[in-house]
Amino acid sequence: MLGGWPRSPDIFGGSSLAESDLMPSRSSLGRANALLERINKRYVSLSDDDMKKYGAEFRTVEPCESPAFVKVKVGTRQPNFRKQKSQKKKPPKQPPKEPPNQPNFGKMLLESLLDYRRYLTQSPLRTWMESVLHQALGCFPQEGDSWVLYDEKQPGRQYMVKVKKSGPALTLNIVLLDGFRMDVDLVPVIELRCSEHLPSHFKLQQYSDRHNTFFIVPKPNKRLPKADDCWRLAFHEQERAVLATYGAGIMKPVCRLLKKLRDTLDIPMLASYYLKTLVMKVISEQEDDRFFRNSLVSLFVHMLVVLKHQLGLGSINYFWDENYNLLEGYHREAVRHCYGRIKNVVEDIQKNIEMDPLVLARHILNDEEFRSLPLDIVEYA
Structure with missing residues (x-):
């Protein structure tokens, strides 16, 4: 089910990733799943009113030598x-x-x-x-x-x-x-055609048929920081297609919850794109659609385990070219520290979630948000 994920021991200790790390959708997790859905709707997702506000603002603008990099x-x-x-x-x-x-x-x-x-x-x-x-x-x-x-x-x-x-x-x-x-x-970007300009070692597979353009972005190259002519590749439309496979359902909320946990823990090195990359990797390697029928809690905890495991290996590989490690610019100690914090969260959730569903809220929400939880949620949990 987990396809090509590395299964070697974590470089910072701990066990390797296994199929059993996906929590079963037991009835005892019903309260935890309901709580997580409420947290996602109340504290993570934009409200309908906010979405309308954002949309209204934008609709009134008048028409007007390294993996993952190219020259x-x-x-x-x-x-x-x-x-x-x-x-x-x-x-x-x-x-x-x-x-x-x-x-x-x-x-x-x-x-x-x-x-x-x-x-x-x-x-x-x-x-x-x-x-x-x-x-x-x-x-x-x-x-x-x-x-x-x-x-x-x-x-x-x-x-x-x-x-x-x-x-x-x-x-x-x-x-x-x-x-x-x-x-x-x-962010300034330049759009190019895949069929005319993309180097052959980037495998877009079925996504290039529907989206035959890609972007280059003026993002610094960590391997060659002074190389002003190295442009980072960006495949926004293709990534949208990957997430759209199940993105309208269960995996987008999972990705948003990971970002909210990251913000609460204040771990800026876990860029949103790194978390999105892990979610896309898991999506792309599923051979059985039943994987996505698991509960929000099960998939969220599973993605936390995947994140912990990859931090343990010291690598989150770029989705479109796995020769490029998105974490390679960070010091080993910074990655070790991040690994330790995520590991503690995973272990606490796995240990206590069945008896205490609020363990999810304590990690995902900040102190003010946790105190503001409606009484009916707290009592139900």
Whole structure:
């Protein structure tokens, strides 16, 4: 059932992953499952009202040398050796300042993103995108470190917007007058066709038939931190297809619960994408659909065991190219510490869940959320 998962002993101790780690859907777990579903709905999933709010905001925007990384060369011109030496001494090209409606602006922008070998580079693209964002925000009044945006179609509607920079992403922290908050990550990506540009060792299998494009993202390469021409591959549509197999049912809530537990434990190294990768791996390796008929509790605990096991091995392999370990940039001690915390959670849940379903809430919820549990949930559990 678990397919190609490594079954060697954990490098940090403990037992290997086994089929028996999937908890059976016993009737005694009914209370725990009901509790977990309530936690997911009340504390993890967005409410219907929030979903409508998010959707409404976005609908009013007018139309307008390492595994998992690639280099993109534009054109066929091959520079000679002397030209390489002379251009290395020149300062990097800056993105054009002209507005995008000027003739040849696209060509000028593309040329500014290329190095002397005509390889696409990351830094100028991020610089250009940041400058465009700040130019756009500069059209609005500023209060402190925030810009005040108005909606011309809805008089009186106002947004306070801050910009936070984190790695390749720019995050807009948006606050409405009624206190409603949302964060929007802006990451520049370039879309390419799988059939024309994707290196052959990336196996998209059946997903490339329905989604023949992929993205490259200016994400730093941990193996080659100074390589500005290495772009991280991203297969958003293909991943959506993997999760859609069962994503509309049981596995999306499982993934959200893992992220909520991560946030409560305050383990930032467990990036959302790492957890999503584990869920996709488990989904893709199931040969029997009955696996997904297990209860939410059983699948959630199973994914915790999978997470513990992979941390014990010190690896979470990239779904599309397993030669790339998503954890390879972290120090061994950081991974060991993370493993120990998840191991303690798994053992506590497995030991106590049948007699005390609230053990789930104590780990998934923070103190304030746990204290706010409705009385009927606490009494039922």
